[in-house]
Amino acid sequence: MRFSNHLIGLVNFLTFLLSIVILGGGIWLSSRANNTDCLKFLQWPLIVIGASIMVISLAGFAGACYRNTFLLWLYLFVMFFIIVALIGFIIFAYAVTDKGGGRPVTNKGYLEYYLSDYSGWLRDRVVDNQYWADISSCIRDSKVCPKMGRSFNGVPETSAMFSMRKLSPIQSGCCKPPTDCGYVYVNETEWDTSGGMIGTDADCTRWSNDQQQLCYQCDSCKAGVLGSLKRSWRKVSVINIVVLIFLVIFYVIGCAAFRNNKRMDNDEPYGEARMTKARPSRIHM
Numbered sequence: 001m002r003f004s005n006h007l008i009g010l011v012n013f014l015t016f017l018l019s020i021v022i023l024g025g026g027i028w029l030s031s032r033a034n035n036t037d038c039l040k041f042l043q044w045p046l047i048v049i050g051a052s053i054m055v056i057s058l059a060g061f062a063g064a065c066y067r068n069t070f071l072l073w074l075y076l077f078v079m080f081f082i083i084v085a086l087i088g089f090i091i092f093a094y095a096v097t098d099k100g101g102g103r104p105v106t107n108k109g110y111l112e113y114y115l116s117d118y119s120g121w122l123r124d125r126v127v128d129n130q131y132w133a134d135i136s137s138c139i140r141d142s143k144v145c146p147k148m149g150r151s152f153n154g155v156p157e158t159s160a161m162f163s164m165r166k167l168s169p170i171q172s173g174c175c176k177p178p179t180d181c182g183y184v185y186v187n188e189t190e191w192d193t194s195g196g197m198i199g200t201d202a203d204c205t206r207w208s209n210d211q212q213q214l215c216y217q218c219d220s221c222k223a224g225v226l227g228s229l230k231r232s233w234r235k236v237s238v239i240n241i242v243v244l245i246f247l248v249i250f251y252v253i254g255c256a257a258f259r260n261n262k263r264m265d266n267d268e269p270y271g272e273a274r275m276t277k278a279r280p281s282r283i284h285m
């Protein structure tokens, strides 16, 4: 019937599909929050934004289907603020994960993580004693360190093989002592400290062969958590930027179609003509 309404409906439907992508990103982050990242509040903004887009695009879709101008207005109005929120969130995600990364270690396949490479709000959050108590017990419960054990045909992994491994930031920071300490490899989570420590890194004294302790109190572990967060947040941000671009395109199309709709309503003498004609015909009957 009316081209603009169909277009608004289509745009809303596509926006609805986008909201599923954003929600998926939030849910992926929260599943990571429970096993690898161990930080449980960062996925909520994403889930809230995704759910808002979902609800408001359904409202817009209904508005287009039932030609309800109020719902269309509501859609355009609320969507504007959602787009602003998403832009703010993307900037925030980049800003808090701006600094830091792993440092390469000579003759090792893995990177090592140093708290001094990180700064800012997220670092202060992770380092905070209260938060760290939760995060470190989450890492312990996730069993990420015990799961590192590997053996080949029943032979436990040797030091040489371990050196070539690629470790995740948390595995590298939390499950083994820093290489600088000069401890000797026994297995993935046990290191011979009898030779004494070489480095001056405070983490060397924090390391424990107690399988419940390991390096969970080390600064390297905090840095590993930050490194892990940085990776997963960057992945989500890439998805968010793509979603944002489509969202803006759909929004602009929706706005144009809505204006076009309004103009047609105003220009068209159709509605009035029909009404004035209808009245007498009823009277005649």
Ligand SMILES: *[C@@H]1O[C@H](CO)[C@@H](O)[C@H](O)[C@H]1NC(C)=O
Binding pocket: 145, 146, 147, 148, 149, 150, 187, 188, 189, 190, 211
């Ligand atoms: C390393 O050895 C200790 C002591 O034997 C053991 O408790 C621990 O589970 C081992 N670590 C791995 C990852 O297999």
